[in-house]
Amino acid sequence: MNQxxxxxxxxxxxxxxxxxxxxxxxxxxxxxYSKVKDTRDMLLKHVPYTNIYGNTRCRSEFLxxxxxxxxxxxxxxxxxxxxxxEKLPYLYLNFTxxxxxSEAVVVLDGKGFKEGAKEWLRExxxxxxxxxxxxxxxxxxxxxxxxAQTLFKKLRDKMRSYIRYVKR
Numbered sequence: 001m002n003q004x005x006x007x008x009x010x011x012x013x014x015x016x017x018x019x020x021x022x023x024x025x026x027x028x029x030x031x032x033y034s035k036v037k038d039t040r041d042m043l044l045k046h047v048p049y050t051n052i053y054g055n056t057r058c059r060s061e062f063l064x065x066x067x068x069x070x071x072x073x074x075x076x077x078x079x080x081x082x083x084x085x086e087k088l089p090y091l092y093l094n095f096t097x098x099x100x101x102s103e104a105v106v107v108l109d110g111k112g113f114k115e116g117a118k119e120w121l122r123e124x125x126x127x128x129x130x131x132x133x134x135x136x137x138x139x140x141x142x143x144x145x146x147x148a149q150t151l152f153k154k155l156r157d158k159m160r161s162y163i164r165y166v167k168r
Contacts, residue, residue: 014077014109015061017135019043025142028066039065047072052090052098063101064146071146072104078112085117092121095130103148104130107138126161 022043023030033044047063049072050056062073074091078084095104106125108118122132131149133141141147 014075014107014135018062018073018075018107018138019045021139021142022062022064026064026066026146028064033063039063041066049094049099052093058094060099066146069103069146069148070101072099072101073107074104075107075109077109079110080112081114082112085113088117088121092124092130096125096128102129105138105141106130106132107135108132109135123161123164 019030022028026041026043028041028043030043030045033047036042036044042065044063044065045061046059047061048056049058049060051058060072060074062075064071064073072095074095076084076088076091091106095106106121108121118132118134125132129149131141
C-alpha cells in the first residue's frame with residue numbers, strides 16, 4: 001500500500017469514528033446528501049459547497065442537521081509527515097468565507113501535523129463560526145449536545161488571541 005492509500009484509509013477511519021459517535025449520541029439518521037429528501041435530524045454525508053474560487057464540486061464529510069441547526073463537519077487526519085497541514089489555510093478560508101452554514105466544526109486527528117499547524121488553525125478560527133477540535137475534544141463537544149459558541153465565548157477567545165499576539 002502506498003503513502004496516499006494509507007492516508008486515505010486513515011482519513012476514512014476518522015470519518016467512521018465521527019459518524020459512529022454522532023449516531024450513538026444523537027437521535028439522528030444518516031444518508032448521502034444527494035439521496036436524502038428530508039434533512040431534519042440527519043447526518044448527511046459528502047455534502048457539496050462552493051469554495052472560495054467558485055468551484056461547486058467541493059465536498060465536506062458531513063452536515064449535521066439537528067435541532068434546527070446545520071453544522072458542517074470536516075475531518076482531517078495526519079499520522080505521519082505529509083501535506084494535510086498545508087491545506088489548513090485553504091480549509092480556513094472556505095469555512096470562514098465560503099460555506100453557507102453559520103456553524104462549522106473541524107476535527108483534527110493524529111500527531112503528524114507540522115509543529116504549530118493545528119494551533120494556527122485554532123487561533124485563526126477563534127471568534128469565527130468555526131470550532132476546531134481534536135477527536136477527543138469532539139467527543140466531549142458531542143456529549144455536551146454540540147453547544148453553539150456563545151457570544152461571550154467568542155469575545156473571550158478573541159481577547160485571549162489578542163493577548164497572545166501582544167505578548168509576542
